[in-house]
Amino acid sequence: MSELSVNHLLGIKYLKREDINLIFETADHFKEVINRPIKKVPSLRDVTIANLFFENSTRTKLSFELAEKRLSADVINFSASQSSVKKGETLIDTVNNILSMKVDMVVMRHPNPGAGVFLSNHVKASIINAGDGAHEHPTQALLDSYSIREKLGEVAGKKVVIVGDILHSRVALSNIFALQLQGAEVMVCGPKTLLPKHIASLGVKVETNLRKALEWCDVANMLRVQNERMDISYFPSTREYAQQFQLNKNLLESLDKEITIMHPGPINRGVEITSDVADSGQAIILDQVENGVAVRMAVIYLLASKIKQ
Amino acid sequence: MSQKVLLSAKEINIILHRLACQLIENHLDFKDTVLIGIQPRGVRVAERLKSILETDYHIKEVKLGYLDITFFRDDFRRGEKPLEANKTRIDFLVEGKKVVFIDDVLYTGRSIRAALTAIQSFGRPEEIELLTLIDRRFSRHLPIQPDYRGRQVDAINEEKVKVTWKEQEGEDTVFLVNK
Numbered sequence: 001m002s003e004l005s006v007n008h009l010l011g012i013k014y015l016k017r018e019d020i021n022l023i024f025e026t027a028d029h030f031k032e033v034i035n036r037p038i039k040k041v042p043s044l045r046d047v048t049i050a051n052l053f054f055e056n057s058t059r060t061k062l063s064f065e066l067a068e069k070r071l072s073a074d075v076i077n078f079s080a081s082q083s084s085v086k087k088g089e090t091l092i093d094t095v096n097n098i099l100s101m102k103v104d105m106v107v108m109r110h111p112n113p114g115a116g117v118f119l120s121n122h123v124k125a126s127i128i129n130a131g132d133g134a135h136e137h138p139t140q141a142l143l144d145s146y147s148i149r150e151k152l153g154e155v156a157g158k159k160v161v162i163v164g165d166i167l168h169s170r171v172a173l174s175n176i177f178a179l180q181l182q183g184a185e186v187m188v189c190g191p192k193t194l195l196p197k198h199i200a201s202l203g204v205k206v207e208t209n210l211r212k213a214l215e216w217c218d219v220a221n222m223l224r225v226q227n228e229r230m231d232i233s234y235f236p237s238t239r240e241y242a243q244q245f246q247l248n249k250n251l252l253e254s255l256d257k258e259i260t261i262m263h264p265g266p267i268n269r270g271v272e273i274t275s276d277v278a279d280s281g282q283a284i285i286l287d288q289v290e291n292g293v294a295v296r297m298a299v300i301y302l303l304a305s306k307i308k309q
Numbered sequence: 310m311s312q313k314v315l316l317s318a319k320e321i322n323i324i325l326h327r328l329a330c331q332l333i334e335n336h337l338d339f340k341d342t343v344l345i346g347i348q349p350r351g352v353r354v355a356e357r358l359k360s361i362l363e364t365d366y367h368i369k370e371v372k373l374g375y376l377d378i379t380f381f382r383d384d385f386r387r388g389e390k391p392l393e394a395n396k397t398r399i400d401f402l403v404e405g406k407k408v409v410f411i412d413d414v415l416y417t418g419r420s421i422r423a424a425l426t427a428i429q430s431f432g433r434p435e436e437i438e439l440l441t442l443i444d445r446r447f448s449r450h451l452p453i454q455p456d457y458r459g460r461q462v463d464a465i466n467e468e469k470v471k472v473t474w475k476e477q478e479g480e481d482t483v484f485l486v487n488k
Binding site: 002003026029032033036037038039040041042043044046071301302304305306307308 | 382385391429431
């Protein structure tokens with residue numbers, strides 16, 4: 001297969017396994033490109049991409065922007081805080097105005113789940129979902145799987161535990177879909193209050209004891225507690241959360257095997273993970289960031305090749 | 310579809326030896342020279358030349374790299390089929406080196422145009438030459454000509470020149486295929 005089965009990347013749940021394979025094979029080529037002395041290719045020189053961020057982001061936005069520029073696309077950036085959205089403009093109007101300036105592709109982060117799907121039904125452009133509320137964050141899940149594949153050879157058959165605030169996490173949901181699609185086993189682990197009620201119906205194991213979860217897994221993906229999304233108290237205190245769900249050196253060394261540590265960032269050092277673990281050789285957190293650019297280049301390249309001239 | 314043999318295995322071997330000698334004439338010990346096989350089909354020619362230079366003419370260590378030009382092509386989104394990439398493997402800098410591009414068939418010249426851009430990602434070469442096994446005359450879209458050519462072929466646009474190799478297809482042959 002040399003073409004994606006979709007015209008937009010709205011979520012992992014719309015992808016097939018072959019799509020993921022194609023994205024990874026293409027990302028392998030781009031990873032080689034971004035390690036050259038000159039890290040740029042001219043493929044997308046006639047493509048214009050708008051990055052619409054209705055919610056704050058540092059790493060994802062930088063990573064997308066860099067991926068676009070490495071492919072020689074023209075890039076325009078938009079943040080909700082400095083825009084007419086504040087004056088009452090609707091999403092479709094905002095985007096159609098931008099598309100009138102001859103934009104071919106939109107990368108969007110939005111606080112509302114389903115914003116990407118909604119947009120793809122109403123405007124003529126390729127849409128890449130860069131996170132929609134607590135729903136999906138497909139490129140993060142792709143780069144996580146890509147990093148596992150790079151570190152452990154393949155994703156199929158691996159045991160991955162996602163630890164922390166599953167309830168508010170789009171990274172968790174996209175990761176569950178992506179890992180299962182590639183034949184990995186998935187477990188979620190966290191305080192009961194931060195595990196969605198029917199999460200087991202997705203076919204994942206559920207565990208509330210971090211030690212047991214770590215003893216089971218090959219890879220631990222540590223999530224941040226998303227305080228900004230919490231309207232009520234889900235646990236008594238940060239200190240108590242850390243006591244039960246923090247990955248620290250003692251815990252890691254007490255395991256009888258070496259597991260791979262991941263984190264989508266931003267890290268709250270000393271809460272979900274301690275500094276010595278985050279900076280240890282078992283952590284592939286910075287590889288994830290490097291792979292993020294290559295994977296996003298692959299997604300953009302493959303979607304752009306489907307835009308008809 | 311009909312096809313006729315343009316070059317047999319024996320003829321290809323003789324031509325490759327001649328090309329190797331012509332390379333030696335210009336590059337002597339290959340100290341500052343690197344061979345770059347253009348992916349996908351130029352790689353085989355480049356590997357053969359490297360092996361002839363090293364085994365038959367005792368040149369020590371000819372540097373060889375593979376260059377994929379997919380992301381540098383000028384027909385992205387223009388063709389029916391999406392472009393598929395191959396591996397680029399250049400483990401050295403080409404800065405200040407004499408580069409020889411090697412491909413199997415030179416047709417419109419567009420691949421070589423793309424390769425000229427692509428190689429710049431690896432530094433600024435001292436000079437770039439082009440070697441092709443087959444040169445299809447009168448079919449160039451760009452002002453690009455080979456410095457070393459195996460055989461000139463006159464073929465009309467409906468025809469295709471196909472090169473097969475022992476390692477891949479079982480036999481060294483150059484065919485003229487009528488589509």
